[in-house]
Amino acid sequence: MKDLDDIALRSIKFEPYWWDAARPEPHPAVALAPQYDVAVVGSGFTGMRAALELARAGRSIVVLDKEAAGSGAARRNAGYLGRVLKHSLAALMKKHGEAQGLAFYRELGEAFTDVIALIERERIDCRLSRHGRFIAATSVKHYDALAADLEPMRRHLGYPYEMVPKPEQRREFGSDLYHGGAVIPDLAAIHSGLYHRGLMERAKEAGAVISDMTEVRAVTPERDAVRIVTDRGTLTAKDAIIATNGYTPRGLNWFARRVIPFQAHMAATEELTAAQLQDAIPNRRTMIDSNTNIDFFRPAPDSARLLFGGGTGIPRGEPAAIARFLHGLLRRVLPQLAAVKLSHAWTGYCAGTFDMMPHIGGREHVWYGLGYNFAGIPIGTHFGAKLAAMIQGKPEGRSAFAETPFPTLPLYSGDPWFVPMAMRYFDWKDRKRA
Structure with a gap:
C-alpha cells in the first residue's frame, strides 16, 4: 500500500487546485485613511459582497x-452551490415552529438563487454549471431518512428530487460502496x-x-463609531463588519467564542481519461454522502480531473x-481509480x-455574518x-438567521480542542443508522 501511496503522490502540489487559475496575490500596500464609513474584517465571500454593495451605495x-x-x-x-443546512427542514420546523423553519429554508433558497443571479449579472466567469447533485446513502436507513428529509422540502417549497435505488446507483456515481441515494437535479x-x-x-472597481x-x-465600539487597531495603525469607521468565519482571531473575543473552526481536506486527481471520468460521475453532478461528516466528489469545472475531500475536523498531520x-x-x-495520482492536496x-446554524446580526455598530456549517458560498x-x-x-x-440567539458555551474561548471528538461522535451516530 505504501508503494501505491508513493506513486500516487509523485509531482503533487500541496496547494489548492483553484490557485492554478486564480492564485491569491497580495495587493500593493496602501496608506490607510484615518476614517472610513465601513471597515470590513475578512476578505472572503461575505466581506467582498458587502464591500461591493456598500461601495456602490457611495x-x-x-x-x-x-x-x-x-x-x-x-x-x-469545494465550489458547491446548494440549499441545505445541517438540520433538515422537518427538524427545524419541529424545533422552531413551522413558520420559522420554513423561513430558514426559504432564505436559504433565496441565497442559492441570489448567488447565481449575481454571477450572471456581474458576468463573473467562474465556470458555473447546473448539473445537480447526487447524495449517496451510506446505509439503507440513511436512504430512508434521506427520502424523509427531502419530501417536506418538495411539499412545502417545491424543491425537486428523485430517489435512486441501489441497483440504479451506477448511473449517478461509479461506486458500489453506497445504498442508493437522491438526485437534486437543479443544484450547481x-x-x-x-x-x-x-x-x-x-x-x-466600485471603489473599495x-x-x-x-x-x-x-x-x-466607541461612541457612534468603531475603533479598529491593526498592525499598520489604528483607524475608525462608522460601522465594522466581522466576516472572518473559520479564520476568526482569538482577539475578537465575542465572535471567537461563537464560531468553531475546523480543518477541511481536499484533493485533485491527475487528468483522467474521458472513460474514467464518465464512469466516476456519469452526469457531471456534484456528490456528497449522507453522513454528518461528509465525503464529497465532483468533476473539476475546467479540466478532466476529479476533485474530492473528506475526513473533516480531524488533524491529519503534515501535507504528505x-x-x-x-x-x-x-x-x-x-x-477503479486506485492507481490514479493526485495532482493537488490542500486544507x-x-x-x-x-x-449548527449560520448567524447574522449586529451590536454597537459592529456587524457579523458567521458560522456557515458547509453552506459557505451561497450563505456567505x-x-x-x-x-x-x-x-x-x-x-x-x-x-x-438574525432571529435566533448566537450561542456559545461557558469557558469556550475559541480553541476548538473538542472538534476531533465531536466528529468521531457524529461518525458513531451515523454508524448506528447502518
Missing part, C-alpha cells in the same frame, strides 16, 4: 485581511477561485480599498500524510456553530448583501 470601504485577499476558505472550498457548482477573484474585482497583509488586533489519507479515501470509494478552515455571499442592507437601514436586511 460608502467609503476598506477591506482588511491578515493574508492575501481570498487565500482563506474562499479560494479553498462553480470554480470558487475564479468566483472570488471576480467578486473582488467588482468591489475594487483592499488592505490585505494587515492584521486586525482589536475592534472596539493528508494527501495519503485522501488517496486512501479515493481508493475506498472508487477503487483550509471552515466554521461551525454550537447550534447572501450574508454580505444582507449586512450591506442592514448598515443602510434597508428592509431587505431582515434575515431569518
